[in-house]
Amino acid sequence: MDLEDQWKIAKLVERHGRSDLLVLLGCPDAESSQIQAETVTLGDPSMVGSLTASRHFLEVYHLVEPEVRQAVPHAVYARYIGEYAAKLDTDSLLKRMRDVRALVATTGETP
Numbered sequence: 001m002d003l004e005d006q007w008k009i010a011k012l013v014e015r016h017g018r019s020d021l022l023v024l025l026g027c028p029d030a031e032s033s034q035i036q037a038e039t040v041t042l043g044d045p046s047m048v049g050s051l052t053a054s055r056h057f058l059e060v061y062h063l064v065e066p067e068v069r070q071a072v073p074h075a076v077y078a079r080y081i082g083e084y085a086a087k088l089d090t091d092s093l094l095k096r097m098r099d100v101r102a103l104v105a106t107t108g109e110t111p
Helices: 003-016 030-042 066-071 074-086 090-105
Strands: 022-025 059-062
Touching: 022 030, 030 059, 030 090, 059 066, 059 090, 066 074
Parallel strands: 022 059
Antiparallel strands: none
């Protein structure tokens, strides 16, 4: 996640609080999705961005997750996301997102 996006997220948290925000990722690979998910939950692991040492515990999902598919009308998902999502390694993405949520849960803090 680039520094400008981190800055924007930090400002949104400052203005609206973390409980009113949800981050939706569309990264094509599992590793970058995991890094971005960790950044918005546990802070920037690169230690250079606005989210460094910021444990915002934002709710974060990837486009391929069942929760997203259920929340988006079928026709909209099929038109704008479906073809893209079909090309991704969904199993790896789902595993990485579960891993991030498990890591967040081990902190003992609630989002």
